[in-house]
Amino acid sequence: MVEQEVPSWNATPVLPQLLIATGGRQKLKQPNLFSSCLRDFLSCCLQRDEARRWSAKELLQHPFVTFAEPASSLVPLIVSVKKRRETRT
Template sequence: MCPVAIKKINLQGVSNMQDIVSEIIVMKRNRSPHVVNYLDSYLVCKELWLVMEYMDGGTLYDAINETQMCKDETAIVSWECLQGLDYLHSNHVVHRDLKSLNILLRTDGSVKLGQYILGQAQFLIATKGIPELQQSELLSPLLRHFLSCCLQTDEARRWSAQELLQHPFVTSAKPTSSLAPLVILVNNWKEKTGMRQ
């Protein structure tokens, strides 16, 4: 039997249950090797338990907070995330909360988008603008150009996921298995420090 992840949603105070049901239907229909797949759901007392595919490598947030990712590792993660976004967009689904906590890793190096339905991050971008890159002078010109293509506030100028998949920064990405040592290193560190969940 394979391990699974369970996301628990407290239904007390949920004003429109139909929205949650609609979002579960969207998750059920959108299965891809590039997104964390929905498996099933259960109503337990006053909680909705969403059973999802388990990613044993933690989140990208863990990796970027415990290590310094190199350009090649960044390109791999970007390529894999864009594959997931392109898949969702082609099925008329918009990822509403793309951040490092919602990018999940496996110890084999695979990368998948998670939490693509139940979120609302666009409000922050609309009200606070795009955050400034810290130490941008340390980034290669190619990476800076890639980021500028991603972070255009004007939707007409912002590249789509499909266009970004053609950008030279990601077209030269190595196989995901190249990420495995990084993920294992972060997991080992978390186990040693007792931070493993």
């Protein structure tokens, strides 16, 4: 989602299954474009080992979530994108 595309979109359906089976996971194409806080949050979410994977309750306490602006701050951005799309058509 952070890369604005579906993981392995162009790959064969076997690739995601193979990654899951072998314990691998999708990697960010350009990790340096994202903050270390986001990269750490993703790491906490994507642990294959259930014992090491953070719960939803724990994730809500992660700095990536606790320091985030409220969701309402996205409203002006969404409105702006909608207006831009309307002017293109």
